[in-house]
Amino acid sequence: GENVEQHPSTLSVQEGDSAVIKCTYSDSASNYFPWYKQELGKRPQLIIDIRSNVGEKKDQRIAVTLNKTAKHFSLHITETQPEDSAVYFCAARGIGGATNKLIFGTGTLLAVQP
């Protein structure tokens, strides 16, 4: 089955700096890669996603890149702000078969220091 690894587990940056979180996946059939943000005590919420027919997607200060050959994808946050502090989860999902499973990475705790 799919296995997703995420690094780093914790990341501390100064306000205004960029943050990069990286994930690798094992199932070459996976073709959907969302990123979720979970603030303390709240539900995970989708912030951006990318499908395998696209190499990069950007939404304001957030961007995701995908390298299908290497089976890795990354989240980039520019001009970080204190409200970006949260746990970020990457996930991968395959298409086909009897189930629609989303497999998550272990999460990255991002702390933006003001």
Place this chain on the structure above:
Amino acid sequence: ETGVTQTPRHLVMGMTNKKSLKCEQHLGHNAMYWYKQSAKKPLELMFVYNFKEQTENNSVPSRFSPECPNSSHLFLHLHTLQPEDSALYLCASSQPEGGAGNTIYFGEGSWLTVV
């Protein structure tokens, strides 16, 4: 308001108790999920239901028993749990496999403590 509501938000139960977690979605989705979130662990998929039918059981112990009476409601029945089952249990919904809208929407979760 994401359209996925879970009750109760907090539950403390003894190892011999029987309790249930409830999830309801108002998004018109036909797939529903249970995930378990423990400290320092990834979100672990437990069960998947598509159109009320269970399509995935991720080797979950039988002390967890899901029920999906319709596409809008999902239950997780709990009995004879262990302290290591204490965690945040997240319900989620989405359009089913192959649908155009693959985004999974989570509920707020039910914090379970087993004593």
